[in-house]
Amino acid sequence: MILHQLINSKSIITKHGDFKVDTYYNGKEEAIVLSIGDLREKNDVLCRIQSTCLNHYFFDVECDCLDQMESSLEMITKEGQGLIILLHQEGKGNGFSTQFNNNVKDSRNYKLAAKIINERYRINSINLITLNKHKIDNLQQNGIEINRTIWYMGKYIKFKPALERTISEIIKEEAICPIQYEFEDNNSGSKKRVLICGDLNIDRFLVDPPKDYVGGTGYNAARALHKYGFMPIIFGSVGNDDNGKLIEDEIKNLNLYAIIRENNDLVDEESKTTKKTAVVKIHKTGDPSHPFNHEWDTVNNANDYDNQFFKKTITLSNLNKNDFVFITSYLFLQKKWDIVECKKFFSEIKKRNARIILDFAKSSFRKCEATKRMPFNLDQFLECINGCELFLLVDYFNSMVRLTNNTFDNKIPESDDYELFFNKYGAKYIICRYGARGDTYQDTYCNL
Numbered sequence: 001m002i003l004h005q006l007i008n009s010k011s012i013i014t015k016h017g018d019f020k021v022d023t024y025y026n027g028k029e030e031a032i033v034l035s036i037g038d039l040r041e042k043n044d045v046l047c048r049i050q051s052t053c054l055n056h057y058f059f060d061v062e063c064d065c066l067d068q069m070e071s072s073l074e075m076i077t078k079e080g081q082g083l084i085i086l087l088h089q090e091g092k093g094n095g096f097s098t099q100f101n102n103n104v105k106d107s108r109n110y111k112l113a114a115k116i117i118n119e120r121y122r123i124n125s126i127n128l129i130t131l132n133k134h135k136i137d138n139l140q141q142n143g144i145e146i147n148r149t150i151w152y153m154g155k156y157i158k159f160k161p162a163l164e165r166t167i168s169e170i171i172k173e174e175a176i177c178p179i180q181y182e183f184e185d186n187n188s189g190s191k192k193r194v195l196i197c198g199d200l201n202i203d204r205f206l207v208d209p210p211k212d213y214v215g216g217t218g219y220n221a222a223r224a225l226h227k228y229g230f231m232p233i234i235f236g237s238v239g240n241d242d243n244g245k246l247i248e249d250e251i252k253n254l255n256l257y258a259i260i261r262e263n264n265d266l267v268d269e270e271s272k273t274t275k276k277t278a279v280v281k282i283h284k285t286g287d288p289s290h291p292f293n294h295e296w297d298t299v300n301n302a303n304d305y306d307n308q309f310f311k312k313t314i315t316l317s318n319l320n321k322n323d324f325v326f327i328t329s330y331l332f333l334q335k336k337w338d339i340v341e342c343k344k345f346f347s348e349i350k351k352r353n354a355r356i357i358l359d360f361a362k363s364s365f366r367k368c369e370a371t372k373r374m375p376f377n378l379d380q381f382l383e384c385i386n387g388c389e390l391f392l393l394v395d396y397f398n399s400m401v402r403l404t405n406n407t408f409d410n411k412i413p414e415s416d417d418y419e420l421f422f423n424k425y426g427a428k429y430i431i432c433r434y435g436a437r438g439d440t441y442q443d444t445y446c447n448l
């Protein structure tokens with residue numbers, strides 16, 4: 001049998017760059033290879049192996065082959081070297097008859113691709129663009145050294161229908177988690193991952209001159225926790241409007257993992273969209289230990305505490321007992337202080353044994369009072385977090401004082417209050433205080 005004979009060599013100008021195109025034939029199967037650069041003896045070469053899939057011809061919303069191809073072309077062009085191997089195997093290697101059957105066994109074979117990588121291009125190791133476990137295993141069995149896997153979406157994961165398929169593949173253990181642990185420079189170990197459940201709203205700060213900030217709790221907490229060695233995964237929804245785009249750009253600039261969905265529903269003043277912008281008036285207090293008071297209008301936006309989406313996010317991020325979940329008290333507000341709804345949310349975390357970092361924002365309780373919702377009930381709250389390992393994050397607007405002394409002034413809690421909280425409510429650590437845009441960090445009781 002002829003092994004991967006080169007039968008054709010051309011070049012192609014794509015939207016993303018010029019690629020060399022080689023066609024190989026082994027007497028039975030054909031493969032097309034798009035490549036950039038001299039790849040001989042190279043390490044960690046970017047590689048995408050794509051099997052034929054016809055679903056995009058029919059605009060199947062769950063097919064992301066074209067997105068993956070586009071992203072691969074883009075990444076390889078940017079890197080200046082890499083290859084894409086197209087294999088002729090429809091229906092997961094079972095042929096046309098199973099093309100539209102999601103539950104068919106994955107019979108794809110990557111032997112030819114492995115031979116091309118090893119023998120034709122003599123590549124030492126690859127960085128493979130995939131989440132597909134079968135592909136990874138099969139390539140390794142055929143002698144390919146995979147340095148790491150990369151997902152085509154990168155760190156900013158925009159939620160779309162095609163992700164539903166990825167999620168079901170993760171559940172069936174056919175796909176690996178797209179959010180990989182990052183390692184410190186010294187490779188001493190993985191960072192602590194923290195799923196951020198907080199507002200991603202834009203605050204229009206009424207300072208002089210007025211400024212628009214993506215200033216929501218989620219955004220700020222992600223920045224603050226990242227500073228303390230955490231690897232945040234920001235989660236939430238943004239509106240399909242200019243504010244939504246501003247939020248997206250700000251989050252992309254952070255270069256942190258994010259799972260973001262677009263939400264066009266404008267429900268009420270606590271809408272999940274960004275069609276309205278929160279206005280925060282800042283008053284100087286003259287007290288250096290607590291320089292500002294913040295006054296909110298009734299609008300808050302870009303929150304996302306939808307249980308279904310949260311569940312999907314947990315699956316995508318493969319949340320486990322080594323991970324943390326940051327939760328702002330706005331969750332309770334959004335859930336209308338409905339104990340059943342709140343419990344559902346926390347039960348997802350409990351199933352994974354993740355630890356909780358809690359942000360008790362005083363403003364959310366104020367808002368609770370202002371909107372005449374059910375008043376804060378500590379016993380109910382404790383019922384929700386019962387069984388979770390609780391960490392605590394305190395910010396400027398915290399209601400620690402209220403919790404401990406049943407007062408509602410702006411006093412910054414004393415260390416005694418912290419001790420009380422540790423003892424009474426089982427919090428292990430207080431991490432830090434943080435300010436607008438995460439810039440004004442102040443350690444108070446950092447115990448990590």
Ligand SMILES: [Zn+2]
Binds near residue numbers: 053055056063066
């Ligand atoms: Zn497809």
